[in-house]
Amino acid sequence: MTSPRTLYVVGGERRPSIGVPEWETGVAGLIYEVTVSPEGETTSREFWRYEIEDAAPYTGTTTPVVFKSSSRIGDRFLLCTVTEILDFDPQTKEVLRRVTHPWFNDVHHVSASADDTLLVVITGLDMAVRMNWDGEILEEWSALPESSPWEYFEKGTDYRQVPTTKPHKSHPNYICEVEGELWLTRFHQRDAINLGDPSRRMTIPVGNPHDGEIGPLGRHWFTTTNGQLAIIKRSLPEAPEVYDLNAIIGAGRPLGWCRGLYFISATEIVVGFSRLRRTRIEENVRWVKDQVKQGLGLAGPADLTPLPTRIACIDLTKGEQRWTVDFSGTPLSEIFSIL
Numbered sequence: 658m659t660s661p662r663t664l665y666v667v668g669g670e671r672r673p674s675i676g677v678p679e680w681e682t683g684v685a686g687l688i689y690e691v692t693v694s695p696e697g698e699t700t701s702r703e704f705w706r707y708e709i710e711d712a713a714p715y716t717g718t719t720t721p722v723v724f725k726s727s728s729r730i731g732d733r734f735l736l737c738t739v740t741e742i743l744d745f746d747p748q749t750k751e752v753l754r755r756v757t758h759p760w761f762n763d764v765h766h767v768s769a770s771a772d773d774t775l776l777v778v779i780t781g782l783d784m785a786v787r788m789n790w791d792g793e794i795l796e797e798w799s800a801l802p803e804s805s806p807w808e809y810f811e812k813g814t815d816y817r818q819v820p821t822t823k824p825h826k827s828h829p830n831y832i833c834e835v836e837g838e839l840w841l842t843r844f845h846q847r848d849a850i851n852l853g854d855p856s857r858r859m860t861i862p863v864g865n866p867h868d869g870e871i872g873p874l875g876r877h878w879f880t881t882t883n884g885q886l887a888i889i890k891r892s893l894p895e896a897p898e899v900y901d902l903n904a905i906i907g908a909g910r911p912l913g914w915c916r917g918l919y920f921i922s923a924t925e926i927v928v929g930f931s932r933l934r935r936t937r938i939e940e941n942v943r944w945v946k947d948q949v950k951q952g953l954g955l956a957g958p959a960d961l962t963p964l965p966t967r968i969a970c971i972d973l974t975k976g977e978q979r980w981t982v983d984f985s986g987t988p989l990s991e992i993f994s995i996l
Contacts (some may be wrong), residue, residue, distance in 0.1 A: 662693045665996040669723025670988040680821045683721030697980040718817045726766035729996040737767040740817040752796040762816035766831045783821040800827035802855035831869040842869040847938045848980045859894040867916035873923035884912040919995035929992035931965040
């Protein structure tokens with residue numbers, strides 16, 4: 658890198674969740690701008706804030722707002738909240754287009770297909786859809802190919818008005834298109850499936866996947882929420898290349914909820930980590946115990962102190978962390994994407 662690089666960190670602000678369900682804690686969708694010098698010096702600032710009051714006139718609901726996994730398409734951002742998709746121009750900070758749909762419940766990811774249709778992961782209904790900007794659903798796929806979402810849900814219900822549909826049977830997270838094929842990551846099944854031929858799947862045994870980006874050399878790069886990075890060739894799905902970010906970073910504590918992936922080069926990446934809430938720590942006691950067994954120094958309750966929400970630059974060749982940007986003291990409490 659010979660000139661400063663600008664990254665955009667997409668996520669949200671949540672209020673404390675003690676005594677409040679997670680799905681009621683969203684305060685705002687947030688974008689932070691991060692500038693990185695050639696020497697690895699960083700600066701950050703809040704770039705754009707999107708609140709419940711901004712969304713409600715268009716969705717017809719006051720569902721709490723955070724930005725989930727988004728995409729960069731040319732010079733614009735495709736942003737998603739749990740109930741809405743925005744076509745955002747970062748130059749003017751204007752929303753150029755927006756779309757919502759009654760099926761939108763806990764939308765986790767949006768990307769654009771080559772024909773300007775939208776590929777949307779609707780986590781709350783365990784499904785993905787292709788749709789247009791007029792809100793018309795063109796195709797739909799269940800994350801559980803052996804069944805239809807409509808065995809469990811009602812097509813005529815406005816799921817934007819339903820606070821949560823948890824527990825999810827699959828909890829799909831991320832969709833990507835490559836060489837005319839669509840691949841969907843599934844959290845609970847620890848894999849990614851080909852939506853055109855669900856018998857084709859890439860197993861991710863090291864953790865529950867979140868991102869499923871196409872990276873250098875056309876391979877699939879998956880982050881897992883427990884701090885693993887799995888790189889898989891579609892032609893050789895049974896042989897993932899795995900990097901343990903826990904060992905590379907060597908914090909001796911849970912790294913945080915790992916999601917968000919940005920490629921600087923084939924061997925240098927930026928990864929997002931969201932500070933673990935108490936509920937997440939309780940859900941992941943087994944993960945913590947596994948880290949103890951691996952000798953990472955987790956010896957007692959003091960070691961469970963969560964690391965802050967941050968992004969980290971990782972050199973995979975050297976196996977080291979180059980720089981971090983810590984969002985402690987800012988409203989940004991969780992990260993979903995780095996654009």
